[in-house]
Amino acid sequence: MNLFQIIAELEKVDPEIADRLSHRRSALTALGNFGKKMALAAAPIAIGSAFNKAVGQNTLTAVNDVLNYALLLERLEYSFYNQALSAPTLAANLTSGSAARGAIETIRTHELAHVNLLKAALGSAAAAEPTFDFGTAFSTYPTFLTFAQAFEDTGVRAYKGQAGNIPRTLNPTVGGTQVNLLTVALQIHSVEARHAAHVRYMRRGAAAGAQTSIMPWIVNAEANGAPSAVYGAGNPQANFPAENNLAQGGISSLLTGLGTTYTDADVSAAFDEPLDNTTVTAIARSAAKF
């Protein structure tokens, strides 16, 4: 987690919002003073949680900020698959003509299309492209697929977490065609979920790590070897619950509140959960340097 980066991002937030939310400004000031008095790197978690509690979760407000956030995640995913497809360590598993290589190529094609679409939507407001270092993610085939699952499931949660930040009446012209931005975001979101489902099933293979009971959907908050934060709660927890959440839409427990008895596993799997951008970015930075 790069705290300086997150603070820098927050400072870029629409000044009107900062004015409206005076407690946010004072939280920033407090954080600034705190930062001067001690080495930030020595206590990132303490500061991070204080920051989250004071300011909240989704620090993105302007639509371009949301789009650049999506662009960053899509670039990360595209780079991840692009690097994987040429990684010598994965060549034996991603052989030309194999179902596995075909699936990863399909996913890479979609991620690139998402990158290009978001760049077109942002125009000159598109952020510069970082370089991504995925460390040991490609060391083995099972490791690669575990990372892939983490990125896809996180991507699904990330888009879901921004749905309320995209005005439903925003209809910009992208590439000569007028589109509804919220609809486009939803159309990307469900493609990421399809990717996640397939990658999860790829992990069942003997050479892929033999996760023989993994499902295409998320059961409880089971991470299956991925970082637990991918399936954990965001901030605030009430808005961004962990994937094992059993309460929806004012019904406190779907186990018993629906007139028939369902299991935790089925109820949790029937609903995916959103995640705030601060938590998503922290997860991404724990998995890749950029």
Add this chain to the structure above:
Amino acid sequence: MSNITQKGSDEAEFAKPLYTPIKRRSFFMYAGATAGATALLLSGCDDDDDSVTTPSGTVNLGMGDVGVLNYAYALEQLEAAFYAQVVSNSSFSTTFSNADERTALMAIAKHEAIHRDFFKAAITQAASSQIIPGLNPDFSKVNFSDRNSVLTTAKTFEDLGVAAYNGAGALIQNVTYLGIAGKIVSVEARHAAYIRDLLSNGTFADNTTVDTNGLDKAMTVAQVLTAAQPFIKETINGDNVGK
């Protein structure tokens, strides 16, 4: 209150505010401010539930956000009924001889039943007078003992569900409801990908559902209902959903 139970134009006029679907913000104000009066009116109208079902068997989904919720409820009813029949079919274990596939299909059946029951509870909670009734599915064209017939129908329903939620998102005014639609649509997409891979591995997001911009389908209410109508005995009217 005796005039409420009278048949005729007086009743229709008196009950009009109830039968006129209420848009988002005003709905909640209405529900809060006039809860007592509404409850009285509803209790007087208990056996007069034809506000959504006309004598001809047409089910009107209604307007605004409640219309969108009813729309989702209708589709989830269809999916839940379908999978319930799949997993309860006497030849289920031979039609699907792979135990892992049976486990997954039984899980999907539960997810869809949970979605259906959730919408029933949520609409009852938010707008009990406007909830659509239980629908009668028509699966006469599905051979539940044939793997390909079951999976092809499942694929139709799952892809349709994804496209329906994707298309309806921008119709939803209440952010909480939008969030719930988002929580459900990605699960439907996971189902769709799985079912597609069962039919042909690697088709989880092929070019029959994802376009060259990397976008899944988004369909209008009218497009979705046209595709779903052959599987529902009642005629569904979604003309005012989200309006």
